[in-house]
Amino acid sequence: MYKEGSANPEALNEAIVSYMASVQKPSAVRRNLSYRDFLSDRMLLVQAIRAGVPYRLFALIKNESPFTDEEWADFLSISVKSLQRYKAARDYQFRSSHSEKIFEIAEVTELGRSVFESNEKFMLWLSTPSFALGNLKPMDLIRDSYGKEMVINELHRIDQAIFV
Secondary structure, eight states: OOOTTOOOHHHHHHHHHHHHHHHSOGGGOOTTOOHHHHHHOHHHHHHHHHHOOBHHHHHHHHHHSSOOHHHHHHHTTSOHHHHHHHHHSTTOBOOHHHHHHHHHHHHHHHHHHHHHSSHHHHHHHHTSOBGGGTTBOHHHHTTSHHHHHHHHHHHHHHHTTOOO
């Protein structure tokens, strides 16, 4: 489910196909690749991370997420001003470490929106301390890879109605 008023999900799917066409050999490009399929294909993610995410693709991912510019800057450990500079640059390409974090946050966002069926419910869950996560807010945990994995696992448990 995509948030109301966001960019067309088809635009994001097309951007992923176009981006992967620039990263992969022409014979390896899948023309019917969806954003969700991309996020679940670890080999494609590795290739994309190593190539770096262009700002244009990041902007589409950011628009589909429930996070503010300030939250994205915090996730990427950069200033909001740097994020604005990257936006102003014509062909800015994020470094691998930033690209990896962008895709990690995108993965959590897609799963969270699928589980909670709305950005509002997902954001409420992210900002509420969770007993299953040591009484920490999931939002605080997604800032690093190990925490992100804990949040992903908890989202899967919620989706499957497994409450510990």
